[in-house]
Amino acid sequence: MNTHEPPSPKALPPEIQARQQWMYTLAHADIADLLPFAAKLKAASHQFIRPPEIGMVLVRGRMGATGAPFNLGEMTVTRCVVRNDENCVGYSYIAGRDKTHAELAALADAHLQGARHRSWVRQIVESLDALRQSRQAEAARRLAGTRVDFFTLLRGENDAG
């Protein structure tokens, strides 16, 4: 699994870092890739602590990319909190307004904290990672086709001329 560093890495305990990685995978998943797991994720009983709710996050940039922060604008985000049958509490904050995505991601976050962690990683996280990475690799190959190779024309320097 690729590691994705949060923007200001503080020294976080390894279990939190691992959780950030699977949250990353769930948030970056295409909803179409996540839906096939819906039945499995919802199989056990669970309850909403906070049903999916749509709101906004204020997006910040940095002046000159590295300077002081400023407010760029807002983006829609949907959040959800669930408790599963193992009493694990799963959270999600997902870009956009897809309540199903937020619910499934929160459920997955809860299950991934439980006893069957390994099995959930294998079933869901690894396959979502593979799908995302193959899409990104395809985009990277297409972009590489537009990379400019410069060649310089030499003038008046050759002996034959």
Next chain:
Amino acid sequence: MYVAVKGGEQAIRNAHCLLAHKRRGNTARPELSVTQIREQMFLGVARVMCEGALHDAELAALALKQAAGDTVEAIFLLRAYRATLPRFCASRPLDTGAMRIERRISATYKDIPGGQQLGATFDYTHRLLDFALLAEQEAPKPPESAPARADACPHIMALLAREGLVGEERARAENEPPPDITREPLAFPASRAERLQILARGDEGFLLALGYSTQRGYGRNHPFAGEIRVGKVDVWLEAEELGFCVPIGEIEISECEMVNQFTGSREVPPQFTRGYGLAFGSAERKAMAMALVDRALLAREYGEEASAPAQREEFVLAHCDSVEASGFLSHLKLPHYVDFQSELGLVRKLRRDRSRR
């Protein structure tokens, strides 16, 4: 004096019904879907998100459909929707250095680490109408790809800054959140953070014209496009209830860093100055215009004479918002019958007085 005017309810209802009818057009033709707009008019969608100050491609596409393609109206619709949503929190500042690049060019260096990557661009097209698009046609052939390279794409400005040739942009006082013009009213002189927030949602046409005016000599600062990059960046937020940073997904953004003419003083040797533009979606013209205007508005900070329109902060910031501007323009269409009667009375009286003389 204001006099309440009533009436016209039926006319208004019918006018809105007529608009809906006209927008749909010939029902023998298939209806335009929001998904089609989002996917096939993505540059128009980006502009609506950017100036609507809300990143949500589906809603921006819906706004464009509802506005029948009127961009300024669509921006207004998105701004109005934005006002109905709760704000959960702020994101961590975006790390554009870690962008998954979709396009990246520099006009200052030919050979740059990571290379010049054109991506999907109108540049170098001949601007000839493509009549093939008039006909319903098959999907275009897939673009030629090449083995992807994993080279890092550092910011070009960082290379210049390392040599001291341009001022370094450093973060200070991170604990203090930047001022938010949507929550606290703007006072002049404004901070650069406030200016950038306003420019980011400012009308592209207005900023383009102002940027152009600086190029033509009104507040000359001789820009070079140091770097333009478009691509996906991850968004993280500090979730208070969790106590750690949470990734929420990615957004597409456009960034432009302009290199501008030098400054220097007895203490600081001559170095280039910089202007910055950042915009939601694929919006490089907006990002470039914003960077030009950002630099022009730094006149005060650099001790330059602020005589050109683009350098005059109050003029630029108070007039660059299309929602405010079109709102004030639109109010001219509201009944001014009584106002006008009083003006009419006055002009008649002046004419009478004059003819008596």
